[in-house]
Amino acid sequence: MDALTREQKNSFDENGVLILPDFFANEECDSLISRMAEIIDEANDTSSTVFSTTNRTHSQEDYFLTSGDKIRFFYEQQSKGSAPSELSLNKVGHALHDLDPVFSDFVRQKKVAELASDIGFVEPLLLQSMYIFKPPHIGGEVVWHTDHPFLWTDPPSVMGFWVALEDATIENGCLWCLPGLHKQNPKERFRRKDGGGTEMITLDNTDFPTEEKIPLEASKGTLVVLHGLLPHWSSANHSESSRHAFTLHMIEASAHYREDNWLQRSPDMPLKGFAI
Ligand code: FE2
Numbered sequence: 001m002d003a004l005t006r007e008q009k010n011s012f013d014e015n016g017v018l019i020l021p022d023f024f025a026n027e028e029c030d031s032l033i034s035r036m037a038e039i040i041d042e043a044n045d046t047s048s049t050v051f052s053t054t055n056r057t058h059s060q061e062d063y064f065l066t067s068g069d070k071i072r073f074f075y076e077q078q079s080k081g082s083a084p085s086e087l088s089l090n091k092v093g094h095a096l097h098d099l100d101p102v103f104s105d106f107v108r109q110k111k112v113a114e115l116a117s118d119i120g121f122v123e124p125l126l127l128q129s130m131y132i133f134k135p136p137h138i139g140g141e142v143v144w145h146t147d148h149p150f151l152w153t154d155p156p157s158v159m160g161f162w163v164a165l166e167d168a169t170i171e172n173g174c175l176w177c178l179p180g181l182h183k184q185n186p187k188e189r190f191r192r193k194d195g196g197g198t199e200m201i202t203l204d205n206t207d208f209p210t211e212e213k214i215p216l217e218a219s220k221g222t223l224v225v226l227h228g229l230l231p232h233w234s235s236a237n238h239s240e241s242s243r244h245a246f247t248l249h250m251i252e253a254s255a256h257y258r259e260d261n262w263l264q265r266s267p268d269m270p271l272k273g274f275a276i
Contacts, residue, residue: 003114012119016182016227019216020115023223028106029165032246035102036092036131040084043073065198068128068263069095078138086133086242090140093130094263097248098272103129107248112161113274116250119159119225123253125271127151127158128263132245134173139237141173144208146182148228150190151263153255158228164218165244173237175216175224178208182227191260198262 004012012018063072071092079088096103107126116124128151133139151158168174187204208231216224216232226232228249237243251257253273265271 004118015179016230018225020223024221069265069269091132094128097129124250128249130247134243141236142234144233149188157252157255160226161248162224163246164222168218171239172243176213177232182230
């Protein structure tokens with residue numbers, strides 16, 4: 001059975017974004033929230049790598065560059081040096097879906113696999129997962145970008161599933177996007193440099209027409225499908241409420257995943273699909 005109607009498929013093709021309210025039950029969201037609380041408690045993590053898209057110093061750090069097949073902790077700029085908690089972390093990533101059974105079960109549900117199939121995947125590989133906290137008062141801005149430049153395949157194939165684990169509103173920093181702009185070529189490319197570190201290469205120095213942005217407010221349980229070339233952004237969270245979200249990025253198995261993408265798996269942990 002298809003997860004999407006013909007109308008929804010056409011809308012996704014046209015806009016590069018699709019909002020599916022109540023795709024997950026509140027209890028399913030709560031299972032990830034409470035599992036993440038346990039992971040934080042168990043972590044005893046001593047790192048203090050800051051994740052900020054406005055200051056990419058974190059990207060030079062080995063902790064980030066080797067996190068593609070691990071569960072690692074990245075802090076908000078303003079909480080550097082703090083203990084890991086839902087009030088200090090920016091995100092946890094990037095292989096929750098393969099390393100943690102609760103997260104694996106969540107993404108490997110039939111309805112999620114069907115959705116991937118409905119948006120065109122033939123043999124999807126689950127590349128990256130992130131638990132995003134956007135804590136009250138200090139949750140940082142995520143600057144305008146598309147996902148393909150960070151997870152580059154030839155041809156482009158990355159798609160993102162963004163799940164609201166809590167209500168995402170304009171006040172607490174919901175996603176915004178530029179519908180239809182996924183039909184444009186990528187403007188940049190983030191890659192590993194020879195000799196270590198990473199770099200952002202500009203392919204097109206024109207700006208996104210951000211004045212056309214629309215908010216993607218999403219109630220708890222909503223799944224937002226984001227095309228890998230759709231420009232999106234979220235503001236800092238200046239509100240009193242957190243904005244927890246979970247994201248999963250998939251690529252097509254037949255597409256060539258570049259060797260200089262930042263996210264790499266070790267040979268003993270190859271990418272998997274929806275089957276366990
Ligand atoms: Fe993104």
